[in-house]
Amino acid sequence: MDEAFKLKLSGVSSGYGAVDVVNGVSLAIRSGEIFALMGKNGMGKTTLLKTILGFLRVGEGKIEVDGTAITGRKPAELIASGIGYVPQELPLFQDLSIRDNLRLALKSDRDLASALDRVYGYFPFLEDRLAQKAGTLSGGEQKMLILARALMLRPKVLLIDEVSEGLQPSVVHNIANALRDDREKRGTTILLVEQNLDFALSVADRWAILKLGTIEDESSNGLDSRGRVLQHLKI
Numbered sequence: 001m002d003e004a005f006k007l008k009l010s011g012v013s014s015g016y017g018a019v020d021v022v023n024g025v026s027l028a029i030r031s032g033e034i035f036a037l038m039g040k041n042g043m044g045k046t047t048l049l050k051t052i053l054g055f056l057r058v059g060e061g062k063i064e065v066d067g068t069a070i071t072g073r074k075p076a077e078l079i080a081s082g083i084g085y086v087p088q089e090l091p092l093f094q095d096l097s098i099r100d101n102l103r104l105a106l107k108s109d110r111d112l113a114s115a116l117d118r119v120y121g122y123f124p125f126l127e128d129r130l131a132q133k134a135g136t137l138s139g140g141e142q143k144m145l146i147l148a149r150a151l152m153l154r155p156k157v158l159l160i161d162e163v164s165e166g167l168q169p170s171v172v173h174n175i176a177n178a179l180r181d182d183r184e185k186r187g188t189t190i191l192l193v194e195q196n197l198d199f200a201l202s203v204a205d206r207w208a209i210l211k212l213g214t215i216e217d218e219s220s221n222g223l224d225s226r227g228r229v230l231q232h233l234k235i
């Protein structure tokens with residue numbers, strides 16, 4: 001047991017049916033750390049996040065949060081215990097308002113006012129648009145709403161899947177600020193899956209490259225990181 005690490009993966013393998021997509025991944029992420037996991041398309045990044053969240057069975061290995069094994073636990077239990085998830089797709093109730101999309105994530109309406117205040121702090125535009133249907137927001141606004149919803153629940157560990165995909169630079173900048181701010185204020189531990197290396201390296205303390213389901217390279221975020229990551233991501 002190692003409580004110095006908030007999220008620890010030891011030799012984790014998982015996949016779909018008989019096919020392992022993630023092969024023996026070990027990662028140890030400290031409390032309050034922002035860790036970027038990068039890699040080309042189809043290398044297993046989303047599969048790894050879904051495995052941590054309990055959507056996919058761990059074939060081999062162990063996953064721990066705060067030194068306690070969570071391997072085999074159900075997604076609802078993990079999310080209730082403080083693992084937040086920002087998926088790559090846009091899981092919003094398109095016909096419901098921003099307010100109702102946020103409200104449905106809470107256990108009780110009692111928490112709504114304070115939760116909304118937190119959300120406005122991250123993305124102020126939400127306050128003026130509370131009654132707008134989520135489906136009528138732009139792609140970037142929907143991404144911010146999903147991130148706001150995840151942050152509103154005050155996760156201890158937040159797993160984020162390619163949140164910057166297709167977004168204009170100013171929105172990516174807002175998201176980077178929200179993540180830094182949440183980590184600063186609440187000590188949130190963040191595992192960020194990304195293809196946008198400039199965004200990833202602008203917020204991450206450390207990074208790793210996933211290639212064909214295994215960690216190919218890993219480092220603290222330093223002066224040589226950009227060139228090193230680029231080498232791994234080039235076609």
Ligand SMILES: Nc1ncnc2c1ncn2[C@@H]1O[C@H](COP(=O)(O)OP(=O)(O)OP(=O)(O)O)[C@@H](O)[C@H]1O
Binds near residue numbers: 016
């Ligand atoms: N439900 C599924 N059933 C079978 N194979 C799948 C399933 N989902 C993903 N895969 C396969 O697993 C491999 C890894 O996919 P994954 O989505 O984890 O990659 P990724 O690194 O997140 O890629 P991207 O950056 O394109 O999102 C791919 O070959 C993909 O086709």
